Amino acid sequence: LSSSLAVTSEQIEHLHRRFKQLSQDQLTIRKENFDSIPDLEFNPIRGKIVHAFFDKRNLRQESDGLADEINFEDFLTIMSYFRPIEMNMDEEQLDRFRKEKLKFLFHMYDSDHDGKITLQEYRNVVEELLSGNPHLEKESARSIADGAMMEAASICVGQMGPDQVYEGITFEDFLKMWQGIDIETKMHVRFLNVDTIAHCY
Amino acid sequence: PGAAAMGTGTPPSPSGTAFEETRLHVFTLDYPHVQIPFEITLWILLASLAKIGFHLYHKLPSIVPESCLLILVGLLLGGIIFGAEEKSPPVMNSDVFFLYLLPPIVLDAGYFMPTRLFFENFGTIFWYAVVGTLWNAIGIGISLYGICQISAFGLTDITLLQNLLFGSLISAVDPVAVLAVFENIHVNEQLYILVFGESLLNDAITVVLYNLFKSFCQMRTIKVIDIFAGIANFFIVGIGGVLIGILLGFVAAFTTRFTHKIRVIEPLFVFLYSYLSYITAEMFHLSGIMAITACAMTMNKYVEENVSQKSYTTIKYFMKMLSSVSETLIFIFMGVSTVGKNHEWNWAFVSFTLLFCLIWRALGVFVLTQIINVFRTIPLTFKDQFIIAYGGLRGAICFSLVFLLPPAVFPRKKLFITAVIVVIFFTVFIQGITIRPLVEFLDVKRSNKKQPAVSEEIYNRFFDHVKTGIEDVCGHWGHNFWRDKFKKFDNKYLRRLLIRENQPKSSIVSLYKKLEIKHAIEMAESGMISKVPSSVSLSDYHEGKIKPLSPTEMENMREILTKNLYQIRHRTMSYNRHSLAADASEKQAKEILIRRRHSLRESLRKTNSLSRERPVLA
Numbered sequence: 122l123s124s125s126l127a128v129t130s131e132q133i134e135h136l137h138r139r140f141k142q143l144s145q146d147q148l149t150i151r152k153e154n155f156d157s158i159p160d161l162e163f164n165p166i167r168g169k170i171v172h173a174f175f176d177k178r179n180l181r182q183e184s185d186g187l188a189d190e191i192n193f194e195d196f197l198t199i200m201s202y203f204r205p206i207e208m209n210m211d212e213e214q215l216d217r218f219r220k221e222k223l224k225f226l227f228h229m230y231d232s233d234h235d236g237k238i239t240l241q242e243y244r245n246v247v248e249e250l251l252s253g254n255p256h257l258e259k260e261s262a263r264s265i266a267d268g269a270m271m272e273a274a275s276i277c278v279g280q281m282g283p284d285q286v287y288e289g290i291t292f293e294d295f296l297k298m299w300q301g302i303d304i305e306t307k308m309h310v311r312f313l314n315v316d317t318i319a320h321c322y
Numbered sequence: 323p324g325a326a327a328m329g330t331g332t333p334p335s336p337s338g339t340a341f342e343e344t345r346l347h348v349f350t351l352d353y354p355h356v357q358i359p360f361e362i363t364l365w366i367l368l369a370s371l372a373k374i375g376f377h378l379y380h381k382l383p384s385i386v387p388e389s390c391l392l393i394l395v396g397l398l399l400g401g402i403i404f405g406a407e408e409k410s411p412p413v414m415n416s417d418v419f420f421l422y423l424l425p426p427i428v429l430d431a432g433y434f435m436p437t438r439l440f441f442e443n444f445g446t447i448f449w450y451a452v453v454g455t456l457w458n459a460i461g462i463g464i465s466l467y468g469i470c471q472i473s474a475f476g477l478t479d480i481t482l483l484q485n486l487l488f489g490s491l492i493s494a495v496d497p498v499a500v501l502a503v504f505e506n507i508h509v510n511e512q513l514y515i516l517v518f519g520e521s522l523l524n525d526a527i528t529v530v531l532y533n534l535f536k537s538f539c540q541m542r543t544i545k546v547i548d549i550f551a552g553i554a555n556f557f558i559v560g561i562g563g564v565l566i567g568i569l570l571g572f573v574a575a576f577t578t579r580f581t582h583k584i585r586v587i588e589p590l591f592v593f594l595y596s597y598l599s600y601i602t603a604e605m606f607h608l609s610g611i612m613a614i615t616a617c618a619m620t621m622n623k624y625v626e627e628n629v630s631q632k633s634y635t636t637i638k639y640f641m642k643m644l645s646s647v648s649e650t651l652i653f654i655f656m657g658v659s660t661v662g663k664n665h666e667w668n669w670a671f672v673s674f675t676l677l678f679c680l681i682w683r684a685l686g687v688f689v690l691t692q693i694i695n696v697f698r699t700i701p702l703t704f705k706d707q708f709i710i711a712y713g714g715l716r717g718a719i720c721f722s723l724v725f726l727l728p729p730a731v732f733p734r735k736k737l738f739i740t741a742v743i744v745v746i747f748f749t750v751f752i753q754g755i756t757i758r759p760l761v762e763f764l765d766v767k768r769s770n771k772k773q774p775a776v777s778e779e780i781y782n783r784f785f786d787h788v789k790t791g792i793e794d795v796c797g798h799w800g801h802n803f804w805r806d807k808f809k810k811f812d813n814k815y816l817r818r819l820l821i822r823e824n825q826p827k828s829s830i831v832s833l834y835k836k837l838e839i840k841h842a843i844e845m846a847e848s849g850m851i852s853k854v855p856s857s858v859s860l861s862d863y864h865e866g867k868i869k870p871l872s873p874t875e876m877e878n879m880r881e882i883l884t885k886n887l888y889q890i891r892h893r894t895m896s897y898n899r900h901s902l903a904a905d906a907s908e909k910q911a912k913e914i915l916i917r918r919r920h921s922l923r924e925s926l927r928k929t930n931s932l933s934r935e936r937p938v939l940a
Contacts, residue, residue, distance in 0.1 A: 139796055161794045163810075166784065170791035203792055229788065250783055269780050299781070 136200055140193050149190040150174075165252050169229050174199050178228050220296070227295050237289030240270050273298060368399075369650035387754045389502040389653050389717075393747070396657015404661050416722040419655075420610075423648045424719075425600045427498055428611050429593075430645035431518070432618035439515050440619075441805075446702075447516060449694050450710070451523035454686050455493055459531055461682040463489030466674065475670035480734055483539045488738055490531035491724060492679060492745060496717030497521040497611070498649055499746075503715060503754045510767040513706055517713040525611035525719075526560035532723060533607065539731050563609035567616025570599040574617070575624035575820040582822065588633035589640060592625060624820040652718045659721075660743050666736035675741040676748055679716075687711040705764050712757060715749040716742075 143157065144150045155161065155171045164170065174196070175188045188195070202225045230238045230246055247266040248259065273290050290298075353360075372395045376382055382391070440447070463486035470477040470485060500521045504514055534552045538544055574595035581588050596617045603613035626634060687710050695701040702710075724742045729735045761768075790806055 136796070143795075155795070158794050161791060163806075164787055164791045164794070166787045167791065170788060170795075174795075200792075200796070203789075226785070226788070229784075246784065247780060250780065250787070265780075298778075 392653035400661030432615035447519035458493030499717030571620025
């Protein structure tokens with residue numbers, strides 16, 4: 122397990138402890154178990170995050186759709202998307218690493234699992250993001266999403282004819298847009314120090 | 323005729339004395355009357371003209387950093403004055419430097435510091451600043467003492483304490499020099515913030531060590547209690563400085579809450595409060611640099627929202643102008659002060675000083691990085707370490723500190739001055755000139771300046787939330803956790819108190835609004851406004867509502883637009899201190915506009931769940 126996911130055994134121990142906490146000593150976690158994390162309540166995209174844990178595409182299973190419950194191995198699989206970059210990675214590994222992380226994010230946007238982020242899905246994302254802001258109307262969120270989609274179109278497709286329909290952002294387009302941002306260094310979470318916090322929950 | 327008429331005017335007769343009657347002067351020259359302001363103006367004018375001169379040959383600033391050229395100009399000037407008057411030219415007064423020339427530069431740097439990146443790397447920066455400077459100071463001091471013991475060099479009269487003092491003042495990395503050199507080479511933000519942050523924070527340690535060793539040199543016996551007092555002093559100096567800065571930053575933010583009737587002097591408050599924090603800290607012998615940095619960083623967020631757009635622009639430009647002038651003056655003065663009779667050359671001392679500075683810096687960075695890499699998620703590579711070590715430039719701070727040494731206690735003061743000058747010249751010239759080709763040779767990651775885009779902002783926010791969420795699931799209190807907590811506290815208490823019209827701010831919304839305004843202005847300018855429906859009425863299409871815009875609604879919209887013009891800020895990460903980032907290109911805005919019209923048409927087709935009535939335009 123450790124070598125396939127490139128997580129150290131110490132980290133596995135920490136995560137195992139956390140898993141046991143969340144699952145209340147059961148072998149699997151269901152969606153309801155995530156409700157026991159108080160701080161997650163305030164997160165505007167809470168739904169999407171929880172969803173991501175059960176998304177079969179992230180769990181590297183061949184099928185599609187949502188799993189009902191996940192065991193520790195699945196939990197680790199999800200967490201491995203957030204492991205930090207290692208010093209001795211070569212170009213190809215780095216590229217794969219980056220693609221994996223971006224795929225994880227892509228799946229969070231693409232809620233109907235059709236491989237494309239359509240305008241409606243994008244609107245959904247922006248609405249959720251701005252849902253923490255009570256003064257903002259839905260219309261504004263919608264126009265923002267439209268505007269952002271525009272920018273995406275202009276980056277990915279360039280000049281469009283007047284009657285061309287922009288279907289949605291595919292994974293390749295998604296990669297193009299995140300090109301400038303070095304996700305490999307930013308998308309990581311330290312799996313240490315779980316001990317000190319464990320007793321707070 | 324005029325002169326004659328003047329000449330016959332009756333002068334008042336002096337009572338009883340026999341000196342000549344003075345005719346009324348047509349034309350008088352009274353230099354002493356205006357001497358001081360005249361000379362100051364001439365210096366500043368000269369500095370600015372020199373800057374123009376450099377940029378005339380456009381390739382020059384990219385090869386040689388401006389600081390070098392300015393020092394050369396200073397040297398030239400110093401040489402002229404020396405030759406003409408046969409005495410040493412005016413040495414840069416340390417008071418002038420510390421009280422007038424240094425604060426604007428630090429203020430400018432602190433105000434535009436990327437706070438998020440700074441706090442993410444705070445541990446590393448602090449580690450380098452404190453432990454690194456200590457390491458350098460003590461290392462250089464002790465090794466120089468070892469050299470001094472060798473009687474062949476004629477240096478045996480320099481005591482250990484004097485060497486330690488010298489080590490402490492020469493080990494400080496200088497923010498002015500770092501800024502001057504790094505701004506042209508555009509390394510990635512992480513590296514920049516490490517070197518620059520270190521140069522700012524090490525002021526606390528430098529102040530403490532300098533004063534500590536200076537007093538030790540003057541005391542006859544040193545007890546253990548004094549050493550503990552020194553350590554306690556460090557904490558007081560550092561933390562005290564920061565507290566003063568934060569306190570005054572909040573006061574400034576609070577003041578600007580009420581300034582909406584007197585917009586014209588709003589910028590003044592920003593400058594006054596920051597300068598006040600600096601000199602208050604200096605009054606208590608705390609770290610002025612840390613105070614002014616803390617003040618600027620605290621003030622920045624809240625002032626931006628309270629202050630009008632014009633005031634904000636004024637603040638930005640004035641700050642950059644002041645810091646630019648200060649920096650130029652500093653380097654020219656350094657050049658001028660070098661020429662003169664206050665030197666004493668000693669091959670051994672000078673060369674070993676230089677050698678030890680380089681060796682200890684390199685060693686220090688290497689060793690410290692090995693330790694700190696254990697705690698960092700992204701370890702610093704060897705390339706990073708090299709740039710950090712190489713970027714440890716010395717500058718005007720150690721120059722001024724060495725001039726402040728009391729000559730009674732330091733009979734070899736001139737020797738110290740010479741050594742410091744050699745080190746500064748070496749770092750500024752040699753390291754400053756070669757760092758750019760080295761950065762290219764080593765292929766260090768550079769910063770990529772991009773245009774702000776709404777989608778990117780959305781991605782970044784989305785990403786932050788994902789990270790925070792995952793951290794919550796893991797139960798790990800990462801950086802995101804603390805930042806989140808601070809944000810909540812900020813929103814609940816601070817913003818309500820310090821900001822006048824508190825609207826919960828979303829970076830996405832502000833950026834979007836900004837782009838929208840740009841579109842609107844574009845549309846109005848190109849006369850399209852009658853033909854293209856505004857976004858408001860288009861979204862009415864989506865809802866299936868028809869709302870002809872009544873005059874009151876138009877008025878409201880116009881009011882909203884103008885009000886938003888005051889609220890929107892373009893958040894720039896201004897690393898280049900001499901030019902401000904240009905606005906996003908017009909072409910992109912136009913493209914976006916055209917696209918949106920298409921996309922909205924498309925989305926109309928796709929979302930066929932709407933029941934659309936034929937829109938009736940009033």
